[in-house]
Amino acid sequence: MGFTWHFGAVVLVLALVALVNAEDPYRFFDWNVTYGDIYPLGVRQRGILINGQFPGPEIYSVTNDNLIINVHNSLPEPFLITWSGVQQRRNSYQDGVYGTTCPIPPGKNFTYTLQMKDQIGSFYYFPSLAFHKAADWYKYDHKTLQTILDRGHRLPFPNAVLINGRGGNDTSFTVEQGKTYRLRISNVGLQNSLNFRIQGHQMKLVEVEGTHTVQTTYDSLDIHVGQSYSVLITADQAPQDYYIVTSTRFTSQVLTSTAVLHYSNSARQVSGPIPGGPTTQTGWSLSQARSIRTNLTASWT
Known part of the structure; x- marks a missing residue:
């Protein structure tokens, strides 16, 4: 990420003819x-x-x-x-x-x-x-990774997943009680699909890769390499902090990174176990992908 x-x-409504040109x-x-x-x-x-x-x-x-x-x-x-x-x-x-x-x-x-x-x-x-x-994300320099590939070897397993350029609970997003927010999520990785979820909150999917969708609600979303999603979340839970979690999919070792959804009137810091997500369940991901495809509508023209 x-x-x-x-x-x-x-959508532009032109009231004056002069504006057309x-x-x-x-x-x-x-x-x-x-x-x-x-x-x-x-x-x-x-x-x-x-x-x-x-x-x-x-x-x-x-x-x-x-x-x-x-x-x-x-x-x-x-x-x-x-x-x-x-x-x-x-x-x-x-x-x-x-x-x-x-x-x-x-x-x-x-x-x-x-x-x-x-x-x-x-x-x-x-x-x-x-x-x-x-x-x-790797701890290796990108030149080292390039050399590994040039010598005919596969890339090693990554060291971490980043959220907004940071790993390990280093990023926080502040929300106000009762308001709805649009989150834009992209998987900018090299090889791994990711699952994205927010503790205690559902996500309403409203756009996939530049196309509106019929709005469908998910507890978590698989986002594959190169994909971008927009979701709506509403800050309608108890005023405290919640985990934002992303983790690798279809890997024998699961990498997980977290950020914090911080309510402006929070009464408690984030705590407890990190909410789990799907790991190697291919059918789960295919089912979700089919639900998104069937809901795609034409983009605005």
Whole structure:
């Protein structure tokens, strides 16, 4: 659970004829990509930062926005960003995948021009070269992982799962009693499916990979590599702290990471056993996937 790119959709009612010809808005971003020290597991590691941030900056946008993102590569090696799930209409060279986009050389820049046309929901971006995306989190440097693969070996089992770039109960989300919140969840890992759940709370699924769904309620959700979901949760439980849990699926060893759902009027810190979830039950996951597919509706156009 890492980089997240957020988009919403709006319906525009044009009251004045003059507005019909108005140009869609432009939003400008200037990003500098560097190496820097990060501590997601409590030990110093070399990570890739954007404007000094890990995870990278969030982009909030509405449909038809033109995004102008100028990326400066200050790494000593070529670099590319890909925009997972974003439709590149007549401009595939903006996609940021090697073969359709040339890498950004060290010390150079490239300006991505994207338009969020008729798309809603949550997407994420990530580096697409040289194993820069090392996100099922390891204590190894990404260069070490790349060398393992180049020598024909499988990747080792990850050391941890991160939530918003942190592991081990280091992240907290504050909510107010009685309010409903939208959570945007992406599995930005390399190889493992994840199960996501919130102690004592149900999640109403409202969007999958940029498409609205008929709203269905779940106690936990399997999120496979590359998937993004939006869920609604209501802070309707006793005012205390609750575990937010994500754990690996279909692995002999289960990795679990937690965060905290903190009620602003909380009377008690999080405590007790971490709520369990499915582990190797393939049928459970298939049943959930079928329930989501049959509920998919057409996206807005």
